[in-house]
Structures are given as structure tokens and as C-alpha cells.
Amino acid sequence: MRADISAPTTGGKTPTVIRLLVLATFVVILNETIMINAIPSLMTDLKIDPQAAQWVSTVFMLTMAAVIPVTGWFLQRVSTRKAYAIAMGVFLAGTALSAVAPTFAVLLLGRVIQAGGTAVMMPLLMTTLMTVVPEEARGKVMGNVTLAISVAPAMGPVVSGLVLRFAEWRWLFVLVLPIAGAVTYLGYRKLEDVGEPQAGEIDWSSVAFAALGFGALVYGLSKFSPDNVASPALLVVAGIALVAVFAVRQLKLQRTGTPLLDLRVLLAGTFTKGLVLMSIAFLAMLGSMMLLPLYLQGVRHLSALETGFLVMPGGLAMGLLGPTVGKIFDRFGGRVLVIPGSIGITVSLAGFTQISMDMPYWQLLGLHILLMISLAAAFTPVFTLSLGALPPHLYSHGSSMLGTLQQVSAAFGTALVITVMTARAKSLVEGGAEPIAAELDGMRLAFGISAALSVIVIIMALVLPARAADHGHGAPVEVEDEAPAPQLVKD
Template sequence: MPAASSVPATSGRTPTVIRVLSLATFVVILNETIMVNAIPRLMGDLHVTERSAQWVSTAFMLTMAAVIPATGWFLQRVTTRRAYSIAMGVFLFGTALSAIAPTFAILLVGRVIQAGGTAVMMPLLMTTLMTVVHEHDRGRVMGNVTLAISVAPAMGPVISGLVLQIGSWRWLFVLMLPIAGLVTWLGLRQLENIGEPQTGALDVSSVAFAALGFGSLVYGLSKFSPDDVTAPALTVLAGVALIVIFGVRQVSLQRKGTPLLDLRVLLVGTYAKALTLMAIAFLAMLGSMILLPLYLQNLRGLTPLETGLLIMPGGLAMGLLGPTVGRIFDRFGGRLLVIPGAIGITAALAGFTQISASMPYWQLLALHVLLMISLAASFTPVFTLGLGALPPQLYSHGSSMLGTLQQVAAALGTALVVTVMSARSTSLIEDGADPVSAQLDGMRLAFGVSAALSLLVIVAAVLLPNRSADPHGHGGPDGPDAEPDTSGVDAQSVADGAEAITAQAAIAPQLVKD
């Protein structure tokens, strides 16, 4: 993948390479949630406990967290076609192995291999988009990408519910094989290489520190419970310590070598703000995505398929609204979207604190759709503003940092809401409350914690600039030599531009050294 800005940016249309990568990313991300409903089947067929069966999802998440930090380095060292063929080849092999797995251990290996291929696709898509799409079209194209990557997780439980109604859990992988194979074939037919690979040695110690650090952090967070705090806390602390060592190592390599994950992306103010907003919003979103199915299935008696169908409209609304959000961003900038979106996230989560054993389903559906639409209004501008503020040399590293933090935020959000809910429910039961009322109260408190955290999203949204000044040399929509249009320039635009220029100046000397 390129890191140079010499690659021409297209304007006015979505490049074929982005369409192909979006389709492939949809297919691989679908697998992150497709096993949610298969836990009971795995327990019976492969003779494992529920805790063990949950590892088909946990192992996927851990692998993503461990592999994504290395993708920034990897994408700068191989061509677009090579990265795509490796990612999809690994994914196909993992899918085939999972389909024929004779034991649960082999199934876990297959899921880990699947996740290894999936981990490359998202940074590959984002990095390629930022390279080949003109700055003034990025909102629109990022919106189209959002349609693919947000609908996939929402469709996973629904598709798995339908398949499991008529067949074995193995069909979840068998049916995926020809689809992924066709997507791979189409991609290799149509993809062209973007830019030239760079040279640079792989720092093995950085790979080890990143994999162990982020893997331990996510694993520890995923194991938190009121009955087991000490061991997960120690695992989290060990992960944090390894991540600190990893960070120190990267700073050292930035001066004299090739970092695995270039931390200079954090010197760009707009990117750092976008990263913070995305992490908190993702944490709040994942918390609600865990709590709502628990509420619908455990307290309202819905089947997994019925639960998936109820929450699917929210995911579809988020995805289908993506292109519209992108066009609004291209025309008016980010503030018109991100600030109302942040407020909508808080309002939806606050609404969920009022759940009861008889709350009408239409109210639940409306709150979930509001949450998903608000997230759509936030994520597309945040991704575009954050990555757009980086110099092209750091696109792949910025994409990798976003992907890594998403996995950490997902694990933290899940651990937080489950721990709060369980602790509150257990306390009430010990005081004599009936289990249903206690669990409801625990869920209300967990939603309240998520709503409180989402207030920080509003603060981060207010601090974000309306636009990132284009640091890539593309100029305005009429080319670099066109006369500038100053009719719409205001103090905020000047401040946004100054921030981006200052950030570029701050990191330019180090980039030249490397």
C-alpha cells in the first residue's frame, strides 16, 4: 500500500477499488457476529460448556486486537493486490477449517485464522479510500463504506438465526465459502495496485509486545465479573504495562527505524480528538448492544431470531443513512452532524434507562433506531475528519490505530455494563428483591452509566473542527491552481486550517528522517 501523496485522487465517483474492498469487508465483518446464536448448538454438538463455547466470539475479538496494530506496517510493505489476496486467502482457509472442524479446539483455530484475515480488511479499505478519493468526496464515499460495515454486524445474528432454524451451525461457514470465494475472485479481477510498497525491516519485539499487550488487555476486560475481579484486573494491568513498553519502543523506532505502529498520528490534534470521540461512542454503543439482547431474551422471552429481527432496523437505518450523511458532510462540514449525533446518542441511552417488563416494543425499536442514526451521523464525519487530518504517510497507521481502539473499546464497554448490571442485580437479590426486578434495575443502571459516558462524546464533538484542512496537496475541487473561494471563510475555518498546518509542521521533520 502507498504512503505517498503522488497517487492521484479521483473526484465525483466511487472508485472500483473501494466498491470491491467494501464488499469484501462486508463479507468478513459479517462473521464477527454470525456465531452469536450458535452457542447452544456448539455446546450440544461439541460437548463444551457455555463459558467455553463463548470463545468462538472471544477468540475472534482477541485476534483482531492482537493483529490490527501490525497492519499499518504491513500495508505499507505490500501492494494492494497482495494485501487483498493474503487477507481473503487467510479468511477463506479459516472459514473452510471451521466448517469441517471435528473438535471445538479446531473450530477455535479456524475462528482465529478467520479473524486474522478480517483484521487486515478494515485498515486496507480505509487506507485505500483516503489515498484514492478526493478530499471533497470523502464524506460521500465514507458514507457508502459505512453502509457496508455497519449493516454487516446487524445482519449477522439475523442470518445465523435463519440458518440455525433449518440446519447445523456448520452451514454458517459452508454458505460463507462460495460467497467469500466469489468476492475474492471479483477483487483479484478488478483491483489495481495503488502506489508503491515501501521498504523496512519488521521489528519482532514490537509485534510481540503489541500482540501480548492488546491481547491481554482485551482478554482481561472480557473476563470481568462481580465474582471474578482480581484475575482479570491483573491481566488488564499486565496488558497495559506491555502496551506502555510497546509505545516506548515505537517512539524509539520513529527516530532510528521503522515503527510497527507510528504514534505520531497522536500529534495531530484533529485525529486525536476524533479518536477519543470514536472510542467513547463505540464503548457506549457496544454496551447497549450487549444489554438489549439480554433484556429481550432473558426478561421478555424473545428467541434469538426475534431479537435479531427487532434490532435489525436500527442497523439497517445506520447503514442506509451513511451515504446521505456523507453528502451532508461534504457540503456543510462535520459540526452539523456530529454535535446533534452526539446529543442523540445520549438521549437514546437515557431513554433505555426507563425499560420495564412491559415497555412497548415500538418504543424499544424507536430508541434503538435513534441510537443507530445518531451513531451514523457521528461516525462518518469523525472517521473522515480524523484520517483526513493526517499526512498520507500515516494513513495506514491511523487506520490501524482506529481499528485497535475499536476492539479495546468494545471489550471495555462490554465489561463495564455487564459488571455494573451484575453487581447491582446481585446486591438487590441479596437484599430480598425478586430476580426479575433486580435484573431490570441492574440493566437500568448499566444503561445510565453508558448515558453518562456519552456526555463525553458531546464534549468531544464540540471540540472537533468543522473540516480538516487538506494537507495532501490536492487543492480545492477545481485543482491546486484554482483561485481560492473565500466567500465562506470564517474564524472557525481559519482555526481548523491553522491546527492542521501546525500539526503537519510538528511531525514533518520526523517523517523526513524516516
């Protein structure tokens, strides 16, 4: 039997609980990208090399990949307010520790703690949204969510570039602390609980397999380079093996206990198609986000701040278009958005294969805005369609799986484009080519591979339904106990 959950009517407005969660999510996601421009300062202040400095980003990604699979189970066991308080409390503790870190090791520990809190916020937001917003209004509300979560990463490098012109890197954390503290206090005071927590013991072996498996997979992918293939490949193989053990364990727990990540979400065809589309689109997006700054700074010699300002309009366009995309989705369904969006992704990535030493900046800006707008047209409907195809008691597990695959896709996309670019450039240099010309050619090839992969996004867009109900609402899942119907509970 499936739990019957009736969402409260919103009257077309974004519920307060969602507004508060969006605000908190904006703060933690902003922090995820705010350290990008701080690498040179870290190297000087903490006396570390570039490889070590990159760990401030790598360790964040690793922690996210390890923690997100646990959130599906976690969000079903605690109330909305408690999950929010734990996530933001952990994030604040990590931010404070990072601000006063006397050594690089302590800074990394602070980033791990920050990421632990961040990993909970997005699944919490998506699960709550799917529960309290009726299906006919989800597109609009999801569009407003897209605005916040798209603008935040776009603003991160620009904000950090401005701060670092006047202060040291520690101020990136010091300035976040009071903002995050105020958001946490306001949210906890006004947030309402959604639904009732369910009983269930945690399977610690599943936690270990998930953390080690997804962690090894993401770390192995992040370490790939033409000069270093064997060791990362072994890590990736080990990660895949551990993830396979984790999956087998979940299948067993679905019959005999409480799974950490319920794989029955994959029985919903629309969810699985959306999962594939989102993973490939995220891979292409992260690949381009890695290549474009390398091109602008390494080939065109722009500063980090100038690069941030050039790519910011694309992120802002993606976010500002979110509410409009949501309204169109509510009225016409997903296909009128996802199909053109997927084509736009491929066209923009193909356009980036034409980069040169003197390509006009307006063309680069136009291609990047096209990519971001196309991603907005695809992401909002696909998120809504995918989760809407699940029965309500699997919303948290669906959100967790989407988040986990995004982290893996991000790592794979980054590893793919960097490895392809570096290998191609090295081969050309050995053949007598100029280093800059060789690097540029490697970037073109990497963009070309991303464009080729994005064709899969078009294929998946063509097989997605216009609405989740078109293929039947929910997965054909049988559960022994009927989950309690969530309702807003005021303190």
C-alpha cells in the first residue's frame, strides 16, 4: 500500500516553510563556491602547494558524496525543525572552525563539517517542497527554488573576489557566520514541522559502504590525469565495487528492515529517465564550468574577479528565469521546456568548441547565457517530474539519490574534461605545437566530448512525459506499513 498524502493548499504562493528553507540553502550553497578564488591566498598564508590547496574544494565534494546517501533515511526519522537545526548547526560549527583555523588540516576539518550540514539542506528542501506543495503549483514553487540555488553558485566567485581585494581569506567565513546565524535563528523560530518522524534503526554497515564507496568513486575521479591513471582507476573500481555491495545490502533491507537508500525509486520509469537526464546534464554543466575559467584565465589572461563577472550573467539568467519556467511547466507540462532546453545545452556546448585566442567576449557571454538558460529550462521540470513520479513516502530517498548522482556526475565531468584536455595538449606539445595553442585545442576537444554526451540529454528529454501523471503517479512499490500522512504542525 502507498501512503496517501494530501498537500496543503498554497493558493499559488510559496509556503513559508519553503521560503525559509530556500534562504538557508542559498547561504550554504553560496559558501560551497566562495573559496574558488582563495586558492592563491591559502597557498601563501598556510604555506601549501597548489595540489594541497585544491583540497578545500575536493574535501567538500567528497563529504557531500559520502553524506547525501544517508539523508533519505535521516529525513524520515527526524522532524523538519530538528533536521534544519542539526544541518544549520553543523554548518555554523564548520564555518566558525574554518574562520579561526590555525593550520591547513584544521581548515580542511572545518570544510568537512560545513559540507556535512550542506548535504542535508537540499534533500530537506526538495522533500518538504514535494510534500507541502500541491502538484498543480509545484512548477512555480520549484522555479522560485531554482532562482535561489542557481544565483548562489554564480555569486560565490564574485563575492569572494571582491572580499579578497580588501581582506584575507578568513573573512570569507567571518562574513558568512552572522548571516548564517541570523538565517538559522529566524528559520528555527518560524519553521513548521511537516509530517511525523518514522521509527527505524540505522544500518551502520550501509553507512560504511555508502561513505567508502561513493567517497572512493568521487575521489578517484577527481585525481585522474594523463600522468596518473592507475591509482585513480583502482580507486574508482574499488568505489564501484563498494557501491554495488551497498546496493545489494539495500535490496535485502527493503525486504527485511529499513534501507538507508530505498532503491525502489528506480521502479518509477519517469524518475529513472529524469535521473539519467539530470546526471548527464550536470556532467556537461560542471565540465564547462571547469573549462571556461581555465580558458579565460589561462589563455585570455583575465583575473579571477574578471572571470567571475563574465560568467555571473549566465548564473543570474538561469536563476531569474526559474519562476517563469515554473509557471510554464504548471500550465503546459515539461516537454515544451525540457526538449528545447536539452537542444540548447548541446548547441551551446558545440559553440564552445569554436573558442580561439581572440573570440569576442560577447560571443562567450552569449554562449554561456544560452547554456545556463537551457539548463534552467531542463532542471526545474525534470526535478519536478522525477520526484512527482514517486509515492510520497519515497520523496526523501528520491531527493537523496538525485543529490548523490549529481556529486558523482560533477566529479566524472571534471575528471573527463581535464583528462581529455591535458592528454590532447600534451600530445600536441610533444609533436612540436606551441603550449598555448595545444592547450586551446585540448579545450576544444573537451567541449566537443561534452557536447556529444549532451545528445543523451536530448534523447532522454524526448521520452519524458509532459507530466508525472501521464505515466501513472508513483512507482509500483509495495510497502508493508502505511506511512503516516504528513501535515503541517505548528509549535
